[in-house]
Amino acid sequence: MLYADYVVIEWMVLPSFTDSLWGAFHVLAFNSVLFLAFLAHLRAMITDPGIVPMHKNNELTKVRVLPMSDDDYSDESDTDVFLKKPSFVGEDWSLCTKCESFRPPRAHHCRICRRCIRKMDHHCPWVNNCVGEFNQKHFLQFIFYVGILSAYAIGLIITSWVYHDHYGVTGAKGPYGERAQHTKVIHTICLTIESALFGLFVLAVACDQLQAIFNEETVVESVVRRGAGRIRRRPAKSKYELLREVCGPGHWSLWVLPCTSLTAERDFVHFPIDLKNMNV
Structure with missing residues (x-):
């Protein structure tokens, strides 16, 4: 320019x-x-x-992520993830296993920023930042x-x-x-x-x-x-x-x-x- x-x-x-x-x-x-x-x-x-900020409390809560199929209940297919769940997290929030945080609806994980972004559209190299909410x-x-x-x-x-x-x-x-x-x-x-x-x-x-x-x-x-x-x-x-x-x-x-x-x-x-x- x-x-x-x-x-x-x-x-x-x-x-x-x-x-x-x-x-x-x-x-x-x-x-x-x-x-x-x-x-x-x-x-x-x-x-x-x-x-989406990450909770800094040192006390951890054990969360079990169930398998996708209803007929498979073997312990080998379950995934144990240690996470912290703050009290305001609602039922419509989702769990990100990559950055180990709870995220609000329409938030997605950016592999470049390594964090969850609210209403993430894409990561733009023009601005060297995610385009989000x-x-x-x-x-x-x-x-x-x-x-x-x-x-x-x-x-x-x-x-x-x-x-x-x-x-x-x-x-x-x-x-x-x-x-x-x-x-x-x-x-x-x-x-x-x-x-x-x-x-x-x-x-x-x-x-x-x-x-x-x-x-x-x-x-x-x-x-x-x-x-x-x-x-x-x-x-x-x-x-x-x-x-x-x-x-x-x-x-x-x-x-x-x-x-x-x-x-x-x-x-x-x-x-x-x-x-x-x-x-x-």
């Missing part, structure tokens, strides 16, 4: 809008979107995606701004060549000759390819994310459902309500600002020090 910022300003905007306020406008607008993209990326990277909003904002930057850059490329001045700074008959125009052509090709690739990629990711939100089913849940041969259930909530769950209860115009997080409003998973274990 820094390369795109350099090409847009130095080779597209300034040579084409030297004596116009449109040059300052495009520079300010493009860099504002770029700043929001970096901020959204930072928030998606450092925000807790919804890691608390940072999916920032991930959506990041791909949204990258898409805007890609479309904006292509629009400025077209505009700069429409108003290209052969006697200007980057013109063949300008002060720097044909070398400047050839350099602009090379930057144009590189930026067009970069913008097209990033734009198409984030468009595909955005469609995938919105489909997961509107279907009320993460990528992990979709894979599990298809593997079990089950039919996807129809969401009981409207699309607007589902978006509010991801982006927050504020006005929809505030959903594009990477300034707030859902963690403080929904973080009900905690382990008080004085919790007592209960037998499973």
